Amino acid sequence: MTNVLYDVPGPRAKRRNLLYTVVFLAALGVLIWWVVLSLADKGQLEWSKWAPFFTDSRTWSTYLLPALENTLLGAALAMVIALPLGALFGIARLSDHWWVLGAAGTVVEFFRAIPVLILMLFANAAYSQFTDISPSSRPLYAVVTGLVLYNASVLAEVVRAGILALPAGQTDAAKAIGMRKGQTMTYVLLPQSVTAMLPALVSQLVVIVKDTALGGAMLGFSELLASVRPMSANYGANTIAGFTVVAVIFVALNFALTTFAGWLEGRLRRGKKSTGAVVGVDAVEELATPGEHVGQAEETK
Numbered sequence: 001m002t003n004v005l006y007d008v009p010g011p012r013a014k015r016r017n018l019l020y021t022v023v024f025l026a027a028l029g030v031l032i033w034w035v036v037l038s039l040a041d042k043g044q045l046e047w048s049k050w051a052p053f054f055t056d057s058r059t060w061s062t063y064l065l066p067a068l069e070n071t072l073l074g075a076a077l078a079m080v081i082a083l084p085l086g087a088l089f090g091i092a093r094l095s096d097h098w099w100v101l102g103a104a105g106t107v108v109e110f111f112r113a114i115p116v117l118i119l120m121l122f123a124n125a126a127y128s129q130f131t132d133i134s135p136s137s138r139p140l141y142a143v144v145t146g147l148v149l150y151n152a153s154v155l156a157e158v159v160r161a162g163i164l165a166l167p168a169g170q171t172d173a174a175k176a177i178g179m180r181k182g183q184t185m186t187y188v189l190l191p192q193s194v195t196a197m198l199p200a201l202v203s204q205l206v207v208i209v210k211d212t213a214l215g216g217a218m219l220g221f222s223e224l225l226a227s228v229r230p231m232s233a234n235y236g237a238n239t240i241a242g243f244t245v246v247a248v249i250f251v252a253l254n255f256a257l258t259t260f261a262g263w264l265e266g267r268l269r270r271g272k273k274s275t276g277a278v279v280g281v282d283a284v285e286e287l288a289t290p291g292e293h294v295g296q297a298e299e300t301k
Helices: 011-041 058-092 098-112 116-127 138-164 168-176 181-218 225-235 239-274 281-287 293-300
Strands: none
Touching (some): 058 098, 058 225, 116 181, 138 181, 181 225, 225 239
16 A cells, blocks of 8 residues: 555565664663663662752752853843844845845854854854953853854755745735735734644754753853763762752753643644635725725726
8 A cells, every 4th residue: 555655565565664763772771770770880870869859959059050040041042032043034035125134144054054053153252252241141142143053054044945835826815806915914824834834844843942951061151061060069969969850850841841842732733623714805905005906996886
């Protein structure tokens, strides 16, 4: 039996896939068991090394919670700035004016080709030239700047691809009722493309949350990853335990973000299926270019 995109596996293929799954799970189990035994032999699983994260609130109040706050602050600022900036450049790349198209394409391709860490380092060096920016806040500014420049360029391509993926009939229908290009983009193309773009947008937002750790590793930004070293040096917390706790926090943050995005995508899809939106005469008269289709319709009466 053949599908449009792939061949449905037959009995032999199903047995082969099941065998591959069993072998992979067995190999993964052996690897996990070897890691656990290695950690146990080196005393890394002793309760004394993990107790500070469960029995002493100072570990959280002094290190982890302030670091989590900085991580969320840097990621939230980068998201709030990068999303509209990426949408703006994505729409600009669809412009009919060659100078807008060329400028937007140059900016997007330039910053998308540079690693985000280099952008952070460059921004940190640039901000060090300004005396009104304190050294304590400079890492935050550098991290947010690097994240915005890189992720806005990537989001611009996501927006452009999402709009181009819509059927051409949507634009033709908007033109038929007299919508200008800006109105077509605002009222027709963007609302429909948001649902299709949402998985890619969420993936990029997850990247933003994780890339805040680059600022902690290279710029001294006090985020989650950077909190492990002072905990080990000043408080005596175990390094492996600290990295494990930080990894679990990152997983929880990204899982919450993807879960919310999945709920939002499902709600948007259900809303589109349940509402049969019809453009009324008043809406057509408001959106149509004055003196064109509306006036012609009245003359034919």
